[in-house]
Amino acid sequence: MAMLEVKDLEVYYGMIQAIKGISFEVNQGEVIALIGANGAGKTTTLQTITGMLQAKKGHILFEGQDITKVPGHKIVTMGMAHVPEGRRVFANLSVYENLKLGAYTRKDKNEIAQSLEMVYESFPRLKERRNQSAGTLSGGEQQMLAMGRALMSKPRIVLMDEPSMGLSPIFVDEIFKIIQKISAEGTTVLLVEQNAKKALAIADRAYVLETGKIALSGDAKELMNNESIKKAYLGE
Amino acid sequence: MSFISYLINGVSLGSIYAIIALGYTMVYGIAKMLNFAHGDVIMIGCYIVFVLMGSFHLNSTVSIIAAVIGCTVLGVVIEKIAYKPLRKASPLAVLITAIGVSYFLQNFALILFGADTKSFTSVVSIPTIKLAGGDLTISGVTIATVISCIIIMAALMIFIKKSKSGQAMLAVSEDKDAAQLMGVNVNKTISLTFAIGSGLAAIAGVLLCSAYPTLSPYTGAMPGIKAFTAAVFGGIGSIPGALIGGILLGVIEILGRAYISSQLSDAIVFAVLIIVLLVKPTGLLGKQVQEKV
Numbered sequence: 001m002a003m004l005e006v007k008d009l010e011v012y013y014g015m016i017q018a019i020k021g022i023s024f025e026v027n028q029g030e031v032i033a034l035i036g037a038n039g040a041g042k043t044t045t046l047q048t049i050t051g052m053l054q055a056k057k058g059h060i061l062f063e064g065q066d067i068t069k070v071p072g073h074k075i076v077t078m079g080m081a082h083v084p085e086g087r088r089v090f091a092n093l094s095v096y097e098n099l100k101l102g103a104y105t106r107k108d109k110n111e112i113a114q115s116l117e118m119v120y121e122s123f124p125r126l127k128e129r130r131n132q133s134a135g136t137l138s139g140g141e142q143q144m145l146a147m148g149r150a151l152m153s154k155p156r157i158v159l160m161d162e163p164s165m166g167l168s169p170i171f172v173d174e175i176f177k178i179i180q181k182i183s184a185e186g187t188t189v190l191l192v193e194q195n196a197k198k199a200l201a202i203a204d205r206a207y208v209l210e211t212g213k214i215a216l217s218g219d220a221k222e223l224m225n226n227e228s229i230k231k232a233y234l235g236e
Numbered sequence: 237m238s239f240i241s242y243l244i245n246g247v248s249l250g251s252i253y254a255i256i257a258l259g260y261t262m263v264y265g266i267a268k269m270l271n272f273a274h275g276d277v278i279m280i281g282c283y284i285v286f287v288l289m290g291s292f293h294l295n296s297t298v299s300i301i302a303a304v305i306g307c308t309v310l311g312v313v314i315e316k317i318a319y320k321p322l323r324k325a326s327p328l329a330v331l332i333t334a335i336g337v338s339y340f341l342q343n344f345a346l347i348l349f350g351a352d353t354k355s356f357t358s359v360v361s362i363p364t365i366k367l368a369g370g371d372l373t374i375s376g377v378t379i380a381t382v383i384s385c386i387i388i389m390a391a392l393m394i395f396i397k398k399s400k401s402g403q404a405m406l407a408v409s410e411d412k413d414a415a416q417l418m419g420v421n422v423n424k425t426i427s428l429t430f431a432i433g434s435g436l437a438a439i440a441g442v443l444l445c446s447a448y449p450t451l452s453p454y455t456g457a458m459p460g461i462k463a464f465t466a467a468v469f470g471g472i473g474s475i476p477g478a479l480i481g482g483i484l485l486g487v488i489e490i491l492g493r494a495y496i497s498s499q500l501s502d503a504i505v506f507a508v509l510i511i512v513l514l515v516k517p518t519g520l521l522g523k524q525v526q527e528k529v
Contacts, residue, residue, distance in 0.1 A: 052413055076419040088414040090407055101407050104400065105419035153419070 001064055003028045003188055004049070004080075004157060009058035011041075011048050018044045020212035021058065026157065031179070031189040033199040033220060035233060036209035042192040043085050045209070046159045049190075050075045050082040062157075077105045081155035085162050085192075087146040091135030095126050098134050098145055102152025112152070119148040122181065140171030147178060157188040164195050176202055196233035200224045208233070241372055242494045243487060248378040248447065250486020251385035255440040256463030257470070257478035258392065259433030265409040265473035266429045269327065272334040273314060274437060275460015276341035281307045281438030282445045282455060283349055286356055296359035303438040311434025312427050320423070338457075345453035358446040381443045388436060389479055396475070401428060409473065462489075462502075465509050471522025480520055 002025035011019035019041045026032045034042050047053045049060055051072030060068045062080060070078070081102075090098050099119060103112045120127035123144045129137060134145055143163055150158055160179065164172040176198050183189050183202075193199035200206055203220040208229065216223065223229050259274045281303040288299040318337050322330045362376030396402035407415035408425045416422050444459055445451055462485060470481025485505055492504035512520065 050417060052416065071421075072416045073419050073421045076417065082417050084414060084417060088411055088417075090410045090414065092410060093403075093406060097403060097406075101403055101415075101418045101420075104404065149418070 002026060002061075003063060004190065005059075005061040006045070006049070007059045007061070009045070009048065009060065010056045011044050011053055012056050013044075018212055019048070022207075022209070022212070022214050023058075024207050024214060024217065026188060026190050028156075028188055029183075029186070030204045031183045031191060031202055033196075033203035033206040034190065034192045034209060035194070035196040035199055035206055036215075037232075038194070039211070040209040041212045042209055043161055046082060046161050046190070046192055049159060050080065052082075076153050076155070079154075079156040081150035081153045081158050083146045083150045083158065083160045083163060085165070087139075087142045089134040089137075089142050089145050089149070092133055094131050094133055095137070095145055096130040098149050099126070099130075099152050102149035103154075105153060111154075115152050115154055119151055122151075122178065123148050140167050140174070143167060143171070143175055144178070147175075147182075151182070151187075155187060157190065158182060159190045159192075161192045162194060163191070164193065164198065172198065196229070197224075197235075200234075238494075241374075242490050244374055244378060246487030246490035247483055248381045248486070249490060250466075250483035251381045252440050252444050252447070252459065252482075253463045253466045253485050254385055254479045254482025255388055255436050255443070256459060257467040257482045258388070258475065259437050260464050260467040261470075261472055261475060261478045262405075262429050262433050264467070266405055267315075267319070267426050269319065269330045270334060270464070271314075271319075271430075271433075272331070272460070272464075273318075273337035273341055274433065275456040275458075275463070276338050276345075277307050277310055277314075277434050277437045277456070278441035278444065278459065279345060279451075279453060279456030280310060280341060281441040282356065282451050283345060284438070285359065285442055285445075286354055286451055287349075289357065289359070296361075300359060300439070300442055303442060304435045307438035307441075308431045308435040311430040311437070314434075315427060315430040320426075338460075342453045342457070349453065351453065354451040356445040356449040356451045358449060359442055360446050375447075377443065377447045381447065384439060384443060385479075388439070389475070392432075392475060401425070405429060462505065465506065468519055469509055469512055471519030474519070474521045477519055477521035 004026040007023050008021050009019050010017065010021050034045065036042055044053060048055050051070060055068055059066055062078060067075065090101065099116060103115060106112055125141055126145055126148055134142065137145060163175050167175065179189060179191065180202050191199055191203065200220045200223055205218065206220045206223050207214050208216040256278060260271065263269065263271045284303040284306045285299045288294045288302055289296060314337055318333050319330060322333060358377055360377045360380045362379050364376055365374045396405060404415065404420040404425050407418060407420055408422055412422050463482065466481035466485040467478050469485060470477030488508055489501050489505050493501035496504060
């Protein structure tokens, strides 16, 4: 059984259909890339999975449970975290307060402290800047904070939306290394990216979205060698 | 000596404005709406105390607690019935609804308690203090008001900084969607904000009616507008801003009344607001609103 299963999903913005019946699945331990051009529906798909948007039709199953109608704030308690597009850190709160909010639904203080140590270990920069307000961090640091904040909920799956967007090449490499590390530590990853080359390089499988439909899917390495993918997304 | 006594009265009146302004500023910060019915919640709180003390002969402490609970419930119910269905509507629709709720509460009180002005018995039993050989008198209500304001501000700041619900409130005020991703129940957080603001309104109302002992269905309207002005003055959305805005407004009003003109005191207050907003549109402590690109 797939860990996350999306079946015939349709999503509308008012009268406009953004997602036109897509289906895909994510198995435990995988890194799945969702690639496609601007406006293909990648962000919409992630937002619908975590309850920020409502599906018009179709189903979303997480570990066998139908979560299509589960209110957004309950999704994180089920073990799914979402690193939103544009990072969306709480700019006026400190790094530490942001991370604490990541563990908002957890009760055990010792376990939260443990997670905090782990996040600080993975992101030493965040530890250095823990008392600084998040708004004063650089874009790359904010991305790390958004990722660390998501990990504070101790998720079994992390949804990441354009983590490399707007970052300098050095930070992009670092972010992708961190994603690989998160995966290596046993967390399943669903990654939305415009940087198809990087995303395919670390993914196990990938789905290509085109105007609300899945145009292609398959093994990430095979897709990298696919002629039409090369032309459209890899700039070769 | 009279200047000092005016100043003290101004701080006291300003403390009341500050407590009311908290309700405006917190609700604005979190729900991004102006709850113009907030002033009328104050009036309902005063009537609760008036009826419980006058008709049921309960003591003042019990009456005040009942008023706080009553207003808290009222605030939450108003939010649920009137504002929650409009969560995704245009800000203008919400604003008009808030004005409608305000009229509803005033007319509700009018039917229930009549139009005649009631005389309110002060609930404060602290004696008047005479200083400087009797030249300077500070009433018990003034002392109680200032102390209440300090306690409320301190408690609220600790609550927001230290408690989980307080942090959730800050998160929602910055980014509702991101807060929801953390597992924060946004609707519950908004309800909590209305509950706190309305509970504080009851306390402000009781202090107001103890200092100016009359009560009518329109008692809350003008202080409500003034406190809203104080919130904007200090920077809407900012809790320290509400405190500073409230105190300054109270002092300006009392000094204006004493030294310039008692008829023009309200005009002076609003003129100062206009000047502040011309110089600093976000208010004294207001944050620069970042436009999302």
